[in-house]
Amino acid sequence: MNFSRRRFVLAALLIASVARAAPVSADFNATVDDTGGRSVGATISVSAGRHVTLSAGAGRSDGSDETGDLSGTLLDAGLSLHGERVGVALSADAFDDSSNYHARTIGARAWLSAGDFEIALLGRHRDLSVELTLDLPLRVARRAVDFSATGAGLEVRWARGAVDAYVSGVTYDYDDDFDRFIELSRSPQLARRPRIEALVSTFLTQAQGAIDRQLGAGFERTHGRHAVAIDVSSVHDAIADAGSTSLAVTWRHVRSARLDWSISAGVVDSDAWDDIAFIGVGLGIGN
Numbered sequence: 001m002n003f004s005r006r007r008f009v010l011a012a013l014l015i016a017s018v019a020r021a022a023p024v025s026a027d028f029n030a031t032v033d034d035t036g037g038r039s040v041g042a043t044i045s046v047s048a049g050r051h052v053t054l055s056a057g058a059g060r061s062d063g064s065d066e067t068g069d070l071s072g073t074l075l076d077a078g079l080s081l082h083g084e085r086v087g088v089a090l091s092a093d094a095f096d097d098s099s100n101y102h103a104r105t106i107g108a109r110a111w112l113s114a115g116d117f118e119i120a121l122l123g124r125h126r127d128l129s130v131e132l133t134l135d136l137p138l139r140v141a142r143r144a145v146d147f148s149a150t151g152a153g154l155e156v157r158w159a160r161g162a163v164d165a166y167v168s169g170v171t172y173d174y175d176d177d178f179d180r181f182i183e184l185s186r187s188p189q190l191a192r193r194p195r196i197e198a199l200v201s202t203f204l205t206q207a208q209g210a211i212d213r214q215l216g217a218g219f220e221r222t223h224g225r226h227a228v229a230i231d232v233s234s235v236h237d238a239i240a241d242a243g244s245t246s247l248a249v250t251w252r253h254v255r256s257a258r259l260d261w262s263i264s265a266g267v268v269d270s271d272a273w274d275d276i277a278f279i280g281v282g283l284g285i286g287n
Contacts, residue, residue, distance in 0.1 A: 023047040024287055031204060031264070031280035035064040039204040041074065053080040061204045070194060070205065072097040085113045095208045100131040101194045103208055109155075116160045122170055124151035128210060132184055133192040140191065145184060147177035149212070149238075162222040171213045174238060178210075182239070197240040201270040203278045206246060212238035225254040242271035252282075260284045 024046045032038045041059025048054055055078040062071040076093035091107040104127045111120035126149045134141045153170030185193060199209030207214065213236045220229035229250045236243035248266035255261070262282040269275050 022049075025284060026286070027282060027284045029280060029282040031278055033064075033202060033204065033268075033276050033278040035202070035276055037061070037063045037202055037204050037276075037278075043076075051082055053082070054078070055080075063198075063202060063205060070097045070101060070196070070199060072101070072205070072208070074208075087111050095205075097194060101196055102129040103127070111155075116158055118157040118159070120155040120157070122151075122153040122155055122168070124153075124170060124172070125149075126151070126172070130181060130193060130196060132190060134184075134187070134189045135191040136189060143184070145177070145181045147175055147181055149174045149178070149210075164220045164222075165218065167215075167217045169213070169215045172211065172238070174210075174212065178238070185239070197237045197242070198273070200235045200237045200242075200244045201268060201273040202276055203246050203248070203266065203268050206233065206235050206244065206268070209235075210238045211235050227252040227254075240272060244268050244270040244273075248278075258286050 024044065026045075027043045028041070030038070030040045039059060039061040041057060043055060043057035045053060045055040055076075057074075057076045059074040060072075061074065063069055072095050074093060074095050076091065078089060078091040080089040081087060082089075087110070089109045091105075091109075093105050093107075095103040106125045108123040109120050111118055127146065128148065129144055129146045131142055131144050134143060149172040151170045151172035153168060155166060155168035157164070157166040159165075184190065196209050199205040200211060215234040216232065218229060218231040220227055229252070231248045231250070232245065233248075234243060234245045246266060246268040248264050250262055250264040252260060252262040261284070264280040264282070265278070267275055267277045
């Protein structure tokens with residue numbers, strides 16, 4: 001799997017061509033935390049018909065020394081085919097740190113609606129590449145280690161009137177190359193490697209590390225043009241055998257059919273690092 005910038009540009013151009021004659025919406029967000037980390041992102045979605053939606057997004061995250069000092073760009077694209085009661089969505093994203101850590105993810109979500117409930121099967125495949133620096137007797141060598149993980153999970157959503165709630169979970173199984181990466185990471189010849197296990201400690205990059213399971217639950221209540229949502233997410237890292245749990249509270253105001261904005265705040269409770277508070281803002285526009 002090679003979801004590159006070139007493919008992202010092609011997806012964006014396809015969306016732009018379709019958007020000339022179709023409903024289009026754009027979401028922008030920015031988040032900062034109390035360690036100095038920050039992120040910005042934007043996503044464009046186009047309804048290319050009654051049953052087809054295309055999307056493309058881009059973002060940038062800059063971490064602090066406390067959370068691994070990893071700074072990366074995120075590109076993603078998606079396609080959703082949906083009817084009244086069934087649907088399927090495909091997605092791909094690429095997270096790139098400055099040349100020493102790369103993560104590529106292909107995802108699928110197939111859902112069935114029955115009454116107030118929606119049940120979805122989730123699938124993920126992730127390819128990760130980490131660059132190690134080894135201090136050998138006669139030279140310093142750099143070596144890229146590639147490994148992958150396949151995940152499966154379930155999401156259940158319930159909606160009635162002004163209330164919407166969900167629970168979800170995904171578990172991952174890593175290949176044998178992951179064990180090789182762990183062995184090299186513990187080698188006495190290791191001079192340096194990116195601390196990708198620190199990615200789970202911050203809300204900005206919580207889902208970009210070498211995670212082996214993730215759980216989520218949320219609740220939203222709408223009243224007129226206002227909505228309040230509470231989301232809880234738990235992520236476990238496969239390298240350090242440690243995890244983090246985040247709590248986010250979001251207030252959203254719908255100004256009109258073409259404009260809404262939101263404010264989010266929360267905290268990440270990590271097993272290996274101190275608690276990190278964050279705050280974010282979002283803006284949505286459409287035609």
